Amino acid sequence: MALEQLSDVVQRCQALPDDSYSSEDHDVFTIAGRSCIEEGHAPQVLSIVLDEKNQNVVGSMGWSLLPPLVQVLLRKDDKHLPQCLAIFNHLLEACRPKELLIGLLELLEHDDADRIAESLHLLLTPLQKVLLRLGGRKASSLGMTLSSVLDQLAKLPVPDTKEQEEDDVFSLGRCCADLARFVGPFAQEARLNQSSGNQPRKSHKTAGGQEEGAEDELRTELLKFCMKTLSQPLLDVQIWHPDTLPVSPLRTFAAEILDILGAVGESLSGLVFHPLLKKKEVPGFLEEEVRYPKNSLACLAHLVFVHHLAADTFPSVFSPIFCLRSNMEHISILLSRTETSRLQKGLELYEKSLVRVEDGSLPADLLEIRTFLTVPQSLVKVMTICPKHDLRTKGLKVFQLSIDKFNTEAKYRFFQYMLRTSNHSGVEGYIIKNIKNQIDAALQPGNGNIWFEGLHLLPLLRKVFSLPDGPETDLLQYLDRVMESLNLLRYLVIRDKVTENQTGIWTELYKIEDAFLKPLRVGVNMSRAHYERELQDTREKKKKNAKEESVLSVSVGGEKLPKMTSESQIQALHSALHTFDMIESVLVRIEELVEVKDSLETAGEPQLLRT
C-alpha cells in the first residue's frame, strides 16, 4: 500500500517543476516513504530514489526519509541495512544541505547516554559531508551543529577514575574522538585561511556593526566551540598523566582542542594571560566575556601549566611571578566552587605556580591584588569544611607553600589579615604557629628584620594574645588558637633573654598578663568548675538510673538517633576537663619561667620597670 502511494506521488511530481510541489505531496511522500522503509521495502525505495527521472523530487523531499533510515542504521542487524545505507548516502549528495542538516541534527537528540553515543558515532561523518557541501557559507551552520553536538555530549556521564576512562562505558572518550575527527577539516581550513595572508583580526573588536567575513565567521565559530568544550566536559574531567594512563582519549581530545585554538590564530599565552591583559573596557565588552568565558580560560590554564599540553608552543620567557599573578585569577574561579574536580584543579594550578617561585621572594604589594586575598579565603574553606580528606590535606599543604613564598613583610601582613578574617580557631592556631617560626628565624644571628622582632612584632603579638570573649570565651571551641598562643608565649619567654629583649616581650609582658593570661586563668577555672559540676550531675543521674526526658531528639533518614549514653557523656566531660588541665599546665609553666627570669634579673641586672 505504502509502496504504491510512494510510486504514485513520485510519478505525479515528475512532471511538475520543483517549486510547485504542494504540501500535500510532501506529506504523502513523507508518510508513504517512511512506512515503506519501516515495513521492509527498502530495496524498492532505493530504486525509486536512484531513478534519474525522480531526482528533483528526491532532492526536494528526500530528507524527510532520514528518521526511519537512521533507525535502521542504528539497529545494525536489519537485513536491508545495505540498501538503507545506499539510500542514505544518496540523499546526502542529492538533497539540499540546509534541510539535511536540520534533519540530521534532530536525530541527534536523545535522553539516554547509549543512544546519544550511538547517534553521534553514526551521524558525525554524514554531518561533516553535508557541511562541506555548503562551501563558503558553512560557518553559521557549523556553529549550529557544534552547539547541538555539545549539548548532547554534555548529557554523557564523565568518568571518575582512570579505570572508568579506560572502560569508557558511556562512550564519552569515543565521542570526543569522533568529534575531533569531525572538526578536523574545518580547523584545517581556518589554518589555511591564516596562512593565505589574511591576518586574523585582533580580539580587540572594533565597534559593532562591522560584518564579519566568512573566514572570520568560521574562526569565531571554532573559537566558540573550543571555549565551550573547555568548560564542558573538559573542566569536569580528570586528565591523567601519560605515565598513569598512556592512552587517554580525553587527554588527546584536550590536546586537539588546544591545537584548534592555534589554528584559529589564538595564542595560548594570550589566552592564559587574558585576565591580566584586558584591563581596559573595550567596545563590545560584553562580547569579550562571551568570547573568552572565565571558566574556559581557567580550564585552559590548568591544561597548560599542570598537564603541560602544547608545551612546545607556549613561550618559555614569562617570569614566574607574572605567571602566578595571572593564574591567581583562574585559581580564584576554580576554588570558588565546591565540585571536587574544580577544587582539585584549582589546588594543582596553585601549587604548580607557586613551586616555580623562589622562597621568600613574593613582595607585600601583591597583597593589594584582590585575588591574593580571596584565594586564601577559599583555601580556608577547603581546609576546614571540604568533605574530602585528600583535598583538605592538599589544601593545607598548598596554604603553607604559599606562605613560604612570601617575603618577610608580606608574611607579616598576610598573618595579620588571616588572624583578622579567617574566623576559625584551627586556622588561627596554624597561623600563630607560623608566626612563631618566623620569630625563631628572625632571632637567628644575621637574620634580624623589623617585622618579626622589634618594631612591628608587638602589634602582631597583641592580636595573638587575646581572647575573643574575655574570660567567657569558650575554651573548647578556641582550643587550637589558645594552645598555639600559649606555646608561642612560652617559646618567647624561653628564647628571648631578658637582658636582650629582642622581641620586646619582656616589656610587653605585664600587658599580656592583664589582657590575656589573667582572663584565661579565670576562664579555665570557670569552665573547669562548670564541667566538674556537670560530671557530678551526670554520675548521679547514672546512679539513679533515671530516665531522662530529653528536650530534643535528632532523626536522620526517618530514624531517631540514639541518645548519648551516660558513659559517652562522662567520657566527653572528662575529655573537656583534661583539656583545661592542659591549658593550665602551660600557663603555670609560663609563670614559672617568668619568675625565674625575674629572679635572675633582680640578682644583678638592671631592673625592668614593672607596674
Place this chain on the structure above:
Amino acid sequence: MAEPAREWSDEQLKSDDLPKKDIIKFLQDNAAHSFLNEHKLLGNIKNVAKTAKKEQLVIAYNQLFVSKRFKGTDPVEDVTEQVKAVKVEKPKEVKAEVVDEGPPKYTKAVLKKGDKTNFPKKGDTVSCWYTGSLEDGTVFDTNIPAGAKKKKQTKPLSFKVGLGKVIRGWDEALLTMSKGETARLEIEPEWAYGKKGVPDSKIPPNAKLIFEVELVSVD
C-alpha cells in the same frame, strides 16, 4: 704623646714576681708598631708570652726607652692605628628586600643592527622572533616556525616590556635594542629562572639561557 714613664726597675723586671704578660702589655700599649714587629711582640698576649723569653722582654723594654720608638713615632703609625680602630657597623634591622643593582647578569652581542632610533621604553609593546637554547645547545623554545611559508600564519611574540612580565634578562636587554635589531643574549640564571629552573621542562635549575632575539616592532 708624652713619653711614658719607666714603671719597673731592672731588679723588678728580672724578678719572678713580674709576670711576662705585664711587660708584654706595657710594650704593646706603648711601643711603636714597627718596634713590636721587629721584636716579635705583636698579637695575642698569651701567645707572645708563650714564645718570648723573659730575658728578651727585658731587653726589649730597655731598648724601647733607649730608642724612644714609642707609639706615634712611626710615620705610618697614626693611620695604622686609626685603621685598626675602624669598626664596621652593619645597620641591624632591615634586611634588604630590594634586589641590589649589581652588574647586569646578561651579555648582548649584536648580530644585526637595528635602526638605532626606535628604542622601546618601559610599558611599550614589543614584538619578537626568538630562539632559546641552553649552554649545551638544546633548543628549549622558539616561535620561529620551520618553513618560511608558515611564518605568515604565526605571529611574533608580543608583550609589554619592562614590567616584569618576562624574565629579567629579557626586560633589561630589550630596552637596549632598537627596532630591527637582532641580538644574541646570554642570560645568567639569576636573571632567568634561577635556582628552580622550570620544573617539567627542558630548563634545569641554575641554567644559563641563550636567546637569539629579533626585535620586530615597537609600539
